[in-house]
Amino acid sequence: xxxxxxxxxxxxxxxxxxxxxxxxxxxxxxxxxxxxxxxxxxxxxxxxxxxxxxxxxxxxxxxxxxxxxxxxxxxxxxxxxxxxxxxxxxxxxxxxxxxxxxxxxxxxxxxxxxxxxxxxxxxxxxxxxxxxxxxxxxxxxxxxxxxxxxxxxxxxxxxxxxxxxxxxxxxxxxxxxxxxxxxxxxxxxxxxxxxxxxxxxxxxxxxxxxxxxxxxxxxxxxxxxxxxxxxxxxxxxxxxxxxx
Amino acid sequence: xxxxxxxxxxxxxxxxxxxxxxxxxxxxxxxxxxxxxxxxxxxxxxxxxxxxxxxxxxxxxxxxxxxxxxxxxxxxxxx
Numbered sequence: 001x002x003x004x005x006x007x008x009x010x011x012x013x014x015x016x017x018x019x020x021x022x023x024x025x026x027x028x029x030x031x032x033x034x035x036x037x038x039x040x041x042x043x044x045x046x047x048x049x050x051x052x053x054x055x056x057x058x059x060x061x062x063x064x065x066x067x068x069x070x071x072x073x074x075x076x077x078x079x080x081x082x083x084x085x086x087x088x089x090x091x092x093x094x095x096x097x098x099x100x101x102x103x104x105x106x107x108x109x110x111x112x113x114x115x116x117x118x119x120x121x122x123x124x125x126x127x128x129x130x131x132x133x134x135x136x137x138x139x140x141x142x143x144x145x146x147x148x149x150x151x152x153x154x155x156x157x158x159x160x161x162x163x164x165x166x167x168x169x170x171x172x173x174x175x176x177x178x179x180x181x182x183x184x185x186x187x188x189x190x191x192x193x194x195x196x197x198x199x200x201x202x203x204x205x206x207x208x209x210x211x212x213x214x215x216x217x218x219x220x221x222x223x224x225x226x227x228x229x230x231x232x233x234x235x236x237x238x239x240x241x242x243x244x
Numbered sequence: 245x246x247x248x249x250x251x252x253x254x255x256x257x258x259x260x261x262x263x264x265x266x267x268x269x270x271x272x273x274x275x276x277x278x279x280x281x282x283x284x285x286x287x288x289x290x291x292x293x294x295x296x297x298x299x300x301x302x303x304x305x306x307x308x309x310x311x312x313x314x315x316x317x318x319x320x321x322x323x
Contacts, residue, residue: 104316153248162279179293201294
């Protein structure tokens, strides 16, 4: 992650989840009894290596046409794939469809997996692509009304409306409610703006990776992200009791 | 510097992508413009709220629903 992005995220904590493959009991012969990875565990790298070895063994067997081996891969990775789809789509039925589609596609393309990245990373890329495609296909706020969410200025360059701070968040209950407000606001953005938030916040891609993924310049990626933040700020301002 | 310019390049300011001279201009504008000061604070709060809303949580099921596994394996078998 570039320095600028790191600075941008100062104060934001990310929860690093257990990999479901490591958190669940593995039924495949020879790799039973994985230890669960915990934050700060020095054996995490070893465990990760074992998980990768287990994936490699299953992939090799699945490539020979063994359905049981691929089923084990599905059981190991489907929870994380499903969770990724659900974050992007925020709809259980769509997420289940995309999870299925992603794992079927992974099976079809298994020969093209070269092991340069982790299998879980490869799967995450597949499910993200499919979920974003589905997101784009859904009707969202048209671009014309999106412009209304951007700040406006007088001819002399000053704000047309005064800008107030957000209300203080009083307690945990209010924090939870505020999270719902934010999710609803994100869902109101046009798909390409939701997409860039997902790539940056969920996929944790840096600017260059985001630009490469979207096949746009880094400047265009920065501008789109900035506009997404501006529009989201306007939507939140309306919800959180300050300037609409 | 105008408010329009401040907002247009706000992401560069936050990303520490400005020269010291440009940064000083931004800081001077902040010193005299309460609207842009509030805009900066709410923009940063928006980014933090967005990160929290989209960040992973630990509600990951250890197992995937059996019917989903069956549906996936059945689709694969048909292809």
